[in-house]
Amino acid sequence: MIPFLKITTTGYIAAIVLIAAIFLCYMISKRLKDGGCVSIGFTFLLTISVISIFAGSVVGTITTSHTYFYGDVYEAKIISYRSYREKYRDSDDKYRYHNMNVPMYQFTDNKGTLLKIESDEHSSDVPVLGQTETISYNASTGSVVPKTFSTFGLILLGFLFSLVFGFLLTALIFYAFGSRMDTFKEIFAKSLLTALPLCSALFAAGLVYGLYGYYTGTVIMPLWALAFVYLCIAGLLLFLFTAYIKKGRTRS
Structure with missing residues (x-):
């Protein structure tokens, strides 16, 4: 947490994203010469969505990659897990729910300390209690991710999302400042x-x-x-x- 105003780091990032979205929305609406509420609202939703997805993809990919590739590798046992319901909209435009599970790992680090840490990866698969898995542990952040092929696939997916939405964000910025889009x-x-x-x-x-x-x-x-x-x-x-x-x- 940053002491100033007692706002967390996540809170500052969210504030920066919101301010950037409002500024880009103003500049784009000014170039479009359309001050209607619908147009401004659509432009704001577009800009804040692109910025949010780009920022989330970059931060998530970097933190997960650092833990996955540079973290200490241990054999950990699943001792418990917690579940929660996630809401989503299907192809029929109906809201549905599915359960997500977060395993709790127990392992001994290279200093001989017994640790119990919750995984950073959430999955719809139900963890098997007592099962041993290979995990990657970042001691500086306390982050734990399973050393699995699916985690590696998520990192690749996050990297691709960062590239795509980084390109879209760059295009929005150039458009907002009057550049030609050719x-x-x-x-x-x-x-x-x-x-x-x-x-x-x-x-x-x-x-x-x-x-x-x-x-x-x-x-x-x-x-x-x-x-x-x-x-x-x-x-x-x-x-x-x-x-x-x-x-x-x-x-x-």
């Missing part, structure tokens, strides 16, 4: 062309890392997930082989 349209078109091979490369890297972690014992993966990884690798290799054959026929 450059961003061109960048967007080129991004679509490069996104497929880039995402494929990241996906392949994730698959290889998952296999490496599974066979070195640092990543827990059920058999169905392992089979899925092998199936995806086979699909990628088949796609690359087919593309190579077609390219060779085109040249000849």
Whole structure:
């Protein structure tokens, strides 16, 4: 907590996001020359959504990545868990609920201290009490994440969200200050062309890392997930082989 005004760090971040959204909304509405309530309201919702998702993705990805890759690795036992209900809207525009679970891990650190810490990762899967899992622990922040393939996938997803919404936020800022959008349209078109091979490369890297972690014992993966990884690798290799054959026929 920051002593000034007794506002937490999260509170300051939320205030900065709100002020930035209001400022960008004002600048965009000024450029659009539309002072209607509906237009201003829509612009504000757009800007605050983009800024919030970008900030949340960046902060979440950085903190989780730091713990996952640089934290101390331990074998921890699940001693308990808490559950809560999460509300969401389905494709039929109806609100539904599903239960989320947060496991409590118990392990002994490298100083010999017995620790009981709640996981930073929430899942709909019900934890198995007494089960031992490989976890990553950041002693400086007290953060704990399971050293699993799903956690690594969430980090990749957060990274992609950061890239996409970072681009959208940059476009909004440039538009708000009167810049021409032709450059961003061109960048967007080129991004679509490069996104497929880039995402494929990241996906392949994730698959290889998952296999490496599974066979070195640092990543827990059920058999169905392992089979899925092998199936995806086979699909990628088949796609690359087919593309190579077609390219060779085109040249000849």
